Amino acid sequence: MFDEEPLTEGCGEVLAVADHACIGVSPFNSYFSTTRLTELARWASERFGSCHFFIPDTVSAYTMEALGYAPERARHKARRQGQYTYNKVMTALCALDVPEPQQRVLGMERLSGNQRYCELLAAATALFERDAAFRVACLDATHWVLDRKLARGATPTCEQLRLAVRYFLAELPLFTDSGGIAAAGAGRGGGSMFVYHQRVAFLERFYAGLLPWKPAPGQGFLVVSEPQPEQAEPQQGHVEPRRGRAEPPVLGETKVASR
Template identity: 55%
Template sequence: MLRPLPLTEHCADPLARAEHVCIGISPFNSYFTVERIADLARWAMSAFQGFHFFVPDGPSAFTMEALGYDPARAAQKAQRQGNYTRNKIVRALQQVCPSDPNTLILDAAVLETDPAYLGLLSEAHQRFALDPEFAEQCLGATNWVLDRRLPEGEHPTRDQLRSAVRYFLAELPMFVGTVAVAGVSSSVFAYHQRVAFLERLYRGELSWRPLPGQGFVVLEQAIPEQAVPERVE
């Protein structure tokens, strides 16, 4: 059983309105099995008027580059993993949802032509370039992501963080403005883990604020489970 917890007080109203939820599905993460994705879809269908899955497949190449892959190889691995992840979502949706699965997945192929997303992505990069405090917060969030993918005892270098942060910047538009991307008046982004950056974002402690009607919820399982990053070879 899934229980959505508003990340901050700001997030309670979009959750209560139950208009739309966008569920993040991370590539290279074994937590997201077909069965679990199907459970997420069932929950979304029962609790909200509409929903999407967000898959940052293309941007995951930036993480691969930070781990030492050359850009061509990184893009190849990201595409392969993106296809694998997308196929899992399609299989899950075919089990539980009468809609065309392709209309419910927001991946790089969809978002790279979406004006709302591209506008927010441009703003994310501008703020990273011009606002040192915002940039440091983004690098801190990137450290949280990248550190778990390195061998035990190793930690990301500054250069690795500045390379990998492009992945986080590509996610930010969905945290700030899924309402604009999905064309709805209220929405919550849903994920199963807390991120300190997002708590500060939704408490209004950063220079960038979520759009009106935008919230974030942490999904709790009845029995807590730990995400395990898949090995990158």
């Protein structure tokens, strides 16, 4: 159903014993259609003992502020898009008759009352403020996100990075210990995999143990993607026509124009 690629060798070791998956779902990203979310939910239900979906809903406002939206407007759009994303996830879970589907979704309101999440967020934020190497790594990751959303040729300013990094820090606890936050795997000795469809340079360094901030024991990251169709062998003597180079699409990323 999906191709699986552990982000690092250590993540592969976690995958071998993992019994929980936390699927990251980005608001404003058209990759996460209801159909694809249903496929992800079915795959995760069959592949792991339990699964959750993480939606960084309200914190999307930080990124939108960095892109030039007024704070109130950014919060409104983040709430609206977050609810839309939540509804799609719920539709997917209900289509599969998942018991208590609302308990499978981790949004920011629910996480704000989660002790493990709050502990990790406070610790990561404190490390960001005091450790230069960690701060640079987080800002670099945020730069990568903003680069994909700004108009072609634009470069994020220091102020934009400082605004948008709050979104990244809000996600970091889930990369660090999604199993502990979801209270999954307790008593079973299994691990937890954070699941997404893209590789991120920061996370490759993070899961390889190359940053001051480390993942919890038994935490991994899994890149999932749809299998690519096999290409038929060209017939003897047949020459494929030359095509112009195409830029790869970035699903769900919208260049910012004047508002």
